[in-house]
Amino acid sequence: MFDGFDVSWPLRLAIGIFTALVATFLLAPSLIVVPMSFSASELLQFPPTEFSLRWWQQYWQSDLWMPATKTSLLLATVTAAVAVPIAFAAAYATTRSLGWARLPLYGVLLMPATVPPILVAIGLFFVLARLHLVGSFPGLWLGHTVIAIPTAYVILSAGFARFDFTQEKASRSLGAGWWRTMISVVIPQMRFPLLSAALLSFLTSLDEVIVSMFVGGGANTTLTKVMFLGLRDRVDPQAAVISTIWIVLVAMVVTVVFGRQRQEPS
Amino acid sequence: MTLPAADGAFDNSALLRRDRKLAQIGLFGLALPAVLLVTIAIVVPLAAMFWISIARPDGSVSLDTYLRILSTPVYTRSVLTTFQVSGMTVLTCMLLGTPFALVMASAGQRLASILLLVVMLPFWTALLVRTYALSVLLQRNGLVNSFLIDTGLVSEPLPLINNFFGTIVGMTHVMLPLFILPVYAAIKQIDHNIIRAAASLGASKLLTLRAVILPLAANGIFAGAVLVFVLSLGFYVTPAILGGGRVPMISTRIEQNVSVLSDWPAASALGVLLLLSVGLVFLVTFLLRRSIKALGGSANV
Amino acid sequence: MTSAAFIEIRNLSKAYGSFRALNDVGLDVGRGEFLSILGPSGSGKTTLLMALAGFVRPDRGQISVDGRDLVRLPANKRGIGVVFQNYALFPHMNVAANVMFPLRVRGIGRAEAAERARKALDIVDLANMAERDIATLSGGQKQRVALARAVVFEPRLMLMDEPLSALDKNLREQMQYEIRKLHDRLGLTTVYVTHDQREALTMSDRIAVMRDGVIRQLGTPASLYHRPTSRFVAEFLGEANILELDAVESFVAPERDATGAGRKLMIRAERLSLSDASGHDHVSLSGTLTRSVFQGDSWLISVDLANGGAVSARIAAAEAANFNLEALAEGAPLKLHVRRDALIPVIDA
Structure with a gap:
């Protein structure tokens, strides 16, 4: 960018130090939890003084963390499974032109991302309390799906913006009906946006705190709720275990998705 | 050229219009499930909240709750704190994020993609995990304090969490990637020849930065700042954990009103105020952009 | 032209807001004819073709093919082969799968579909490329695959929307010849849209010159070239002195x-x-x-x-x-x- 200029070395050094500091600030929290999870200490500290697997063992046997992990994974899966098709249909419709209705539709579909999550949470809590659905799986599912919709919608809309709709015309001219065209032509070519949308919907649900706090409970307590309560009341080293699992899981999924995408230039 | 109408030809415009309408309705139908879910889960609850905030027990409408909130110091302080925290977060993001984005944009391909990964990685780590890790680093006997004491910079551990400072650090950590990405994108879009031209015209680095790059990046900086500000206004998790109860935001007050005090009218009214603040920021942004465009202030804001 | 025409278009109109893309268009095309629609961009030629294919829903008017009005029929029920400007080959299928697609959609078994696809690829001299990925083909090869795919299901009518505009000059001239040869061999009624007057003159039995949503003149290449009725047609088709x-x-x-x-x-x-x-x-x-x-x-x-x-x-x-x-x-x-x-x-x- 500055190829027309020469930069003096003290300035270079200062820029380098600044960049390294900001990078450290961004990275450190993600990185320190891994060694912390192997700490032997009762207290939470970094760097750990002694190492052990006791927290991993305890996590594995915990009747608090394990069910919450299962709930969260199931919830995230169901959220992605519903939010993605719904957002796909909406993105298709708004891309294929709905005339004047397009702008208000954008507004509605992006609303869950613009309304502060705390308001989504207490609003849902209020409505679900009337329906006696607080602490129920469907209640959590509704909240998470709605929060995942804008993410999935934006990714899929961007995908459709790059999609060549002549493909659809070609398919129809060759005799394929609407469904056949969707399944054989549109969806295969949208597989990367679909995969990204599914991944991010899954992560959005897994990461969601506030709706889970208000709407979850009992048998349907999510990982984030357990963690949040733990963090607020008493800093618990087991959170480091679940954080490590989390980071490894996401790193794996991201590597797989992006690795495949790089292989297949689209 | 007009040929005579074929045998049995008729004006079919009404039928064709109906076909077009049906196709349009079909498209609406595809968008409907998403719209319905958002309506059930967000629009209806928000409408209910609004009603609760203005309804008296006897069903009449009043602004009592709002007057109560505006005259209670606990609430007015939380409004003030919310704006302070949000403003401060935007400021730190600008101070850290803009130079960082500049470095990213001017770095070579390899370094740039590493830095991009650095910015993206926090996205892939759970919000709670990051907040948790920050609290470990910043606690009384945490890494940061030990480092400061070991190097002799301070003699007593500094209070780095459960206060305003900790909240800002946490908020900045969450928001910084969201700020850097649009700024980076905006700087990347600048035509390199403009910078070369500035160099060939004899402009110094500082002048080029101030007179050429920053104005052209202003679009991204502005977008990033608005995004960070709006998200900060309603943020809950980080102030709740790293603020340690000493940084009362509107969001944490709403939570308390619901789960501790069961004061739904106050929670709803605060919610409406929060929503209005968000709406106001968007409105001001929109008007600002439009008036700048109307003034012919070029495409860079 | 009598009412025995294969394609009869009557009173076809289409407006986008205040822009009239098609203004009461009428046109007859004979069975087995190669007809070009020639005009500058924005003349309505592509709109007319897309209305024939079923992708543009006109505001009013009739389009009948072989005596049957299909103006309200969905595109996939029309049985019309279409070759698009950018070929629109399916990038996630190989050459054979692309050509088999219209057959598979019609419920034809894999073995028969493969055999017919092979024959169609043979016609366009691509029999040895059946297993190739679309991304590995040259522009001319893609063009041939698109042709094979559009004729393999034996459509009653073939539509082409500036199919050669992406090719360089030499290849374009060769493909003009091959398309015409394919037409003559299959006897397939063809409507061909182009903005290139030389291409229209070279390939067509008849040319319809369009401007502003109206067919300005219809006739054989020679009659259009030598006896234009309007200044526009005269200048569009060649070097014209207007005195x-x-x-x-x-x-x-x-x-x-x-x-x-x-x-x-x-x-x-x-x-x-x-x-x-x-x-x-x-x-x-x-x-x-x-x-x-x-x-x-x-x-x-x-x-x-x-x-x-x-x-x-x-x-x-x-x-x-x-x-x-x-x-x-x-x-x-x-x-x-x-x-x-x-x-x-x-x-x-």
């Missing part, structure tokens, strides 16, 4: 009365000649040379006429040599000759 009716002495409008208002006289540049061939079927125009440009196979000269107006004349190399055109200076007096039947009255629009 006032009285610019040519002793000009009597051939065939019809040409004294009406808004009429002009059109002479093709290559019909003007330096060779003196005066007689009762020729007229001569005298003037002065203002410019001469050597263009390889011919010279293009500009002449100011004595009676007012100016013309450009294309002089073939042999004739230019005879008259030693190279030595002629600007301002030299000159006499141009033209057959009377090359003086074409046209509407000035």
